[in-house]
Amino acid sequence: MSHRHPDQLALWDVPEWLQVVGVFDLETTGVDVTADRIVTAHVGLLDAEGGVIRARDWLADPGVEIPDGASAIHGISTAHARRHGRGAREVVDEVVTALRALLDAGIPVVAYNAPFDFSMLKYEALRHGVPPIESPSPVIDPLVVDKAYDRWRRGKRTLEVVAAHYAVRLDAAHEASADAVAAGRVAQALAERFAPWLPTTVHELHTRQIGWARAQAESLTEYFIRVGRIDPDDRLDGRWPIR
Template sequence: MEQLALFDTPEWSRRVGVFDLETTGIDVTRDRIVTAHVGVLDAEGTVLSARDWLADPGVAIPDAATAVHGITTAFAREHGRPAPQVVAEVTASLRTLLAEGIPVVAYNAPYDFSLLKYEALRHGVDPLDEPTPVIDPLVIDKAYDRYRRGKRTLTAVAEHYAVRLDDAHEASADAVAAGRVALALAERFAGRLPPTAAELHADQIGWARAQAESLTEYFVRIGRIDPAEKLDGSWPIR
């Protein structure tokens, strides 16, 4: 009789969606989408489908944001599509994947999913209020390798798991790299991760909350925030 169960990668890693945004800033309630990527990877990390969007966000893109992703206000206005159309199409693409039971990988998911939600509300699009199942490599990596030294940026974590990331802060490159990090985690922690996407989604809610509480305690201890403050550990949308 085969004894492979403990070493098999979880079933959710057979096919995953990937999602990433590049934006005008980091405030999820106020900032706007500039570029977006939604795709699907197979178990080997091969791209099965991919779609990219460039939006005219309807506001000026700050120089600091342009320095990150390279898109200027002039370029977005000339080549980008109207923001309401982009937001509607990105939301619809994600809704389709999730309805098919394909888990969507997003690195630091509350940022991308929250910003997309508020963009949807801004433009009269039916938002993804409770996307599921979602896979967040940042939350999983912290949960399974809590005490590892070093940064937890996508670039650093991709390097740790030997995932190639060219053109960091370009939506398609970041989305695909995050998906491949999720697959690397599935392989590294096979037998320990929940086998289904639904179970993993539920576990990440608790992990994210605990991680926010731990970080809150640390920030209070070093004087970075007031003891009355509390980091929001809501996941995958804040």
């Protein structure tokens, strides 16, 4: 992302939501949103230049063993989480509260592959008796937006790869705060790159992403069936931003 003086942004027809965005990311015990647990979380705010103006991090004791494979990704062991983490219910409650405050204020929250993080948070909230965020809005998912506007670009679409494509620095991948901030900056880079084609309001963008995500899941399903990766009767879940 280009970090220009704020006055220069007026020269570009960028959407209004670029001025301030929330960012959200989780690191977890695994990838099953209904059964796995939150280990670390980050919720923050970025200004129009991608600068961090507010940030909060959490470390939870998930109450279960953290598999070695997960620890190898995010660097948090079971022993470390038990020694230094706070109670899972308390962490989940505070993360939900922080996100709800942003969404209720109309501030869009950026989450890369949003259905993973928001669904994981929903099921953790239900597990701990915390009222969940059932229909988060407005949400911006750079993965969905990037696929919609640059559909035919080859290669992986992991946060690391997409951040590099848009010249966004990501020094500590799979660390919640670094991933959250990078995702926010990728969203801002997308807004600048594709400004002439983006909706003018974040609520319209949110609505369009629902359809884009569904279509992308259907397309990927057909590809996986064609290459024999899944059975013809199986379908990828295209619900967005929460499953």
